[in-house]
Amino acid sequence: MSPDDSVVKLIRSLKLLVTLLGVVLGLLLILLLILLFGVPEFDLAQPPGKKLAEMKSVNADRHMMWKGPSEKDISKLSPTEQQMVGYGKELIVHTADYLGPKGSVKHLSNGMNCQNCHLDAGGKPWGNNYFAVQATYPKFRARSGKIETQAKRINDCFERSLNGESLNEQSNEMAALLAYMKWMGTGVPAKQVPEGSGIYKIHDLDRAADPVAGKAVYEQKCQSCHQPTGEGVMAPDEKSYLFPPLWGKHSYNTGAGLFRMSNLAGYVKANMPLGASYDAPQLTDEQAWDVAAFINSMPRPQKDLSNDWPDLVSKPFDHPFGPYADPFPVKQHKYGPFTPIKDWQKQHKNSNTR
Ligand code: HEC
Ligand code: HEC
Numbered sequence: 001m002s003p004d005d006s007v008v009k010l011i012r013s014l015k016l017l018v019t020l021l022g023v024v025l026g027l028l029l030i031l032l033l034i035l036l037f038g039v040p041e042f043d044l045a046q047p048p049g050k051k052l053a054e055m056k057s058v059n060a061d062r063h064m065m066w067k068g069p070s071e072k073d074i075s076k077l078s079p080t081e082q083q084m085v086g087y088g089k090e091l092i093v094h095t096a097d098y099l100g101p102k103g104s105v106k107h108l109s110n111g112m113n114c115q116n117c118h119l120d121a122g123g124k125p126w127g128n129n130y131f132a133v134q135a136t137y138p139k140f141r142a143r144s145g146k147i148e149t150q151a152k153r154i155n156d157c158f159e160r161s162l163n164g165e166s167l168n169e170q171s172n173e174m175a176a177l178l179a180y181m182k183w184m185g186t187g188v189p190a191k192q193v194p195e196g197s198g199i200y201k202i203h204d205l206d207r208a209a210d211p212v213a214g215k216a217v218y219e220q221k222c223q224s225c226h227q228p229t230g231e232g233v234m235a236p237d238e239k240s241y242l243f244p245p246l247w248g249k250h251s252y253n254t255g256a257g258l259f260r261m262s263n264l265a266g267y268v269k270a271n272m273p274l275g276a277s278y279d280a281p282q283l284t285d286e287q288a289w290d291v292a293a294f295i296n297s298m299p300r301p302q303k304d305l306s307n308d309w310p311d312l313v314s315k316p317f318d319h320p321f322g323p324y325a326d327p328f329p330v331k332q333h334k335y336g337p338f339t340p341i342k343d344w345q346k347q348h349k350n351s352n353t354r
Contacts, residue, residue: 065125066194069186081179088180091173092121095162096240098173103239105173109164110251111234116244117161117258119271122184125196126270126278132197134185142314144307150181160256163301199263200270200278204342205289208335209261214294217287221273222246230298247298254321255303258296261318261334265292293335296320313349317341 074082091098095113098105119127137150148156154177155166167174188194219228225243226232232245245251258264269288270278283291309315312325320334326344333341 065196066131068123068131068184084176084179085183088176089121091177092118092180100239108167109158109162111240112162112244113240126200128199128267129197130181130184131188132193133181135188135190135192142311143309145310150178160303161252163253200266202266202269202288203285204339205286206337208337209289209293211293211297214290217291218294222291225274246295247300249301251300253301253303255305260316261292261296264296265289268292317345
C-alpha cells in the first residue's frame with residue numbers, strides 16, 4: 001500500500017464522518033425547531049373518521065375543533081373545479097357585488113353578503129360555517145316538511161336571510177356555490193357533523209330574555225358598528241355593507257334562521273362584538289340572550305310563513321309564531337324561558353305520532 005492510497009482512504013473516511021455529522025446536526029436542528037415552535041399541523045393527513053371520533057369526546061378543547069380544508073389542498077382539484085370553488089367563495093364573500101341591489105349578474109338579494117353571517121367565508125368554528133353541509137344533505141327538514149337538497153337550502157337563505165328571490169338552480173352561480181360547499185366539506189365522512197359546525201349551542205336561561213336589558217348591551221357593545229338605527233354602514237362603493245344591518249328593511253326577514261332566538265344568541269355569543277370567538281367570548285350568556293331579544297324585537301321585513309312547519313309537533317321551541325302543539329303562549333316561544341317548552345316537547349314527542 002502506497003502512502004498515497006492511505007491518504008485517499010483517510011480523506012474518504014473523513015468525508016463520511018462529515019456527512020454523518022451533518023445528518024445528525026440536521027436532525028438535532030429539526031428537533032429543536034419542533035420543540036420551539038410546536039409540531040406542524042398534519043390535520044388533513046389524518047383519517048377524518050378517527051379525527052371526528054376523537055373530537056366528539058372532548059367538546060371544549062379547541063384543538064379538537066374541525067377547522068375545514070386547508071388552502072394547500074386546493075391544488076389537488078382539477079383546474080375547472082378550482083375555478084368553480086374560487087368563484088363560489090367569491091360569491092359567499094362578495095354576494096352583493098354580484099347578486100345584490102347593484103349586482104353585476106342579477107338583482108336578487110338585499111345587499112348583505114353570505115359572509116356577514118357565515119363568517120370567514122363559512123370557515124369559522126361556531127361561526128355558522130359550512131363544514132357539515134356536504135355530509136348531511138340532501139336531508140329531511142321539518143321547516144318545509146320535505147327532503148331538501150343543498151340548492152334548496154341555499155335558496156332558503158336567499159329568500160329569508162337575504163330577504164330576496166331564489167337563485168336559478170341551473171345557473172353558473174349555483175354550480176359555483178355547490179362546488180364551494182363540497183370543498184368546505186372535504187374530509188368529513190357522510191352523515192357526520194364535525195365539532196364546531198354551524199351555530200354555537202348556548203345554554204338556556206331560567207328566565208325570559210329581556211329586550212330592555214338587551215338595549216343597554218346593544219348601546220354599549222354593538223351600536224358603534226351596527227349604528228343606533230340598527231341599519232349598519234354601507235361600504236364606500238354602496239354595493240355591500242361595512243357593518244351589516246341587524247334590523248330594518250335591509251335586514252333578514254321574519255322567516256330567517258337568525259329570527260329564532262337560540263340561533264341569534266348563539267351566533268352573537270361566539271362571534272360578536274367583531275373579534276369574539278367561542279373560546280374568547282366577550283359577552284356573558286345573559287348579555288347574548290338579552291341583546292338577541294332586543295334585536296329580534298325591532299321591525300324587519302315579514303315573510304309569509306304559512307307553509308312552514310307543516311307538522312306542528314316538530315316546530316322548534318323558539319319559533320315565535322303559532323299555532324303550537326303545546327300550551328305555551330307566543331311570547332314564551334319568542335323570549336323564553338325555553339326549558340319548560342323543551343321539557344314538554346320531550347315528553348310529548350313519544351306519545352305523538354311518528
Ligand atoms: C342573516 C344571516 C345569514 C345570511 C346573510 C346567510 N345565511 Fe345561510 N344560514 C343562516 C342561519 C342562521 C342558518 C341556520 C343555521 C342553523 O340552523 O344551525 C343558515 C344556514 C345555511 C346553510 C345550511 C347549513 C347547514 O349546515 O345545514 C347553508 C348551505 C347556507 N346557510 C347558505 C347560505 C348562502 C349561500 C348564503 C348567501 C347567499 C347565506 N347562507 C346567507 C344565516 C344566514
Ligand atoms: C367592531 C365592529 C362590530 C361590533 C362592535 C359588533 N359587530 Fe356585529 N358585525 C360586524 C361585522 C363587520 C359583521 C359582518 C362580518 C363579516 O362580513 O365578515 C357583523 C355581523 C353581525 C351579525 C350577522 C349579520 C347581520 O347583519 O345580521 C350579527 C347578528 C351581529 N353582527 C350582531 C352584533 C351584536 C349583537 C353586537 C354587539 C354585542 C355586534 N354585532 C357588535 C361588526 C361589528
